[in-house]
Amino acid sequence: MKRSVMLPYKFPTFAGNQWAAALSIAVDTHPTAYNIFLNEATSFECSTKFMSGSYFINTNITNMHYKVMPGFDSYWINLKFTHKYYREIIKDMLDEGYYIHCTGVDDYYLPGKSWYGLRHMAHDCIICGYDDDADTFSIAAYNTNWVFDLFPVPQAAFGKAILSSFELGNYGVLIAYRIKDGKFTLREDRILRNVRQYLTEKSPNESSMVYGIATHDYIAQYMQKLKDGSIPYEMLDWRALRPVWEHKRCMYDRIRAVEEKRGLGDELSSEYKAVVDRANRLRMMYAVHHKKRNDALLDSIANGLTKIKTAEKEILGRFVEILENLP
DSSP states (O other), rough: OOOOOOEEEEOOSSSSSHHHHHHHHTTTTSSSSSSHHHHHTEEEEEGGGGTTTTEEEEEEEEEEEETTTTTEEEEEEHHHHHGGGGHHHHHHHHTTTTTTEEEEEEGGTTTTBBTTTTTEEEEEEEEEEETTTTTEEEEEEEEETTTTTEEEEHHHHHHHHHHHHHTTEEEEEEEEEEOOSSOOOOOHHHHHHHHHHHHHHOOTTTSSEEEGGHHHHHHHHHHHHHHSSOOOGGGGOOOOOHHHHHHHHHHHHHHHHHHHHTTSSSSHHHHHHHHHHHHHHHHHHHHHHHHHOTTHHHHHHHHHHHHHHHHHHHHHHHHHHHTTTOO
């Protein structure tokens, strides 16, 4: 076994949640794998449970999962039965060139992690390397400043975090994953199907999730519940708008990629760039509210989400027409 391994890492394209970040870390190391996201990471989702007592809206880009997203090799190991050998298993995975998405480890015992020493929380992280001389794992996760970062964690502390999660009733999983070999191409047929679905899909009546462009209405309602106090300020879902912005960035890249491939100019992507910029402004406004509790910003955010929805209906509707008429 090697004394140390560090797999390639840069700040992930998607960092709104750990699942998206984990996939992105691997995709961002491959010259053509971003096409996987352009083909498939198209729709959006959020929870509606906040309307009946929950404090979280859980916004996400849909299908950011190894079992759904094509192009990944992955192996799953339940820590309930293997925790005594976590060091050996993790190092073997890394030695083979696999990143490790670890679910269900208690932040309380992981120095540098978001809830370290503050709150017991069975949480996720991505292991990108190890150093036996320093006796550490290199993990990518949200740090104590709620910034996604790569930092060392003692290997022994990781073992404590695994066992503590057992006491919380959470048995974590080690997911070894990497991008498959080969070239990944832009699939206009997949993009057409998925963008059309984003514009039209609706949530089943019995579901606690809503999908597609309708999510903007629910996120706007979430802002109003924050304003009227139905959701306490201390319990706000602080990452509600980052995935929205990341979704718009990827949609822009998708439109631009088709324009470049087909020699269509940049008229449509230039129009959509205004949607990306608005989403980024809303994200920053929400961050200001998070830090300073400026409730006056919440109305502006809700109105901005409505404007984004209106613009997307028009621009993406034209994008679908273009895709439908391509030779």
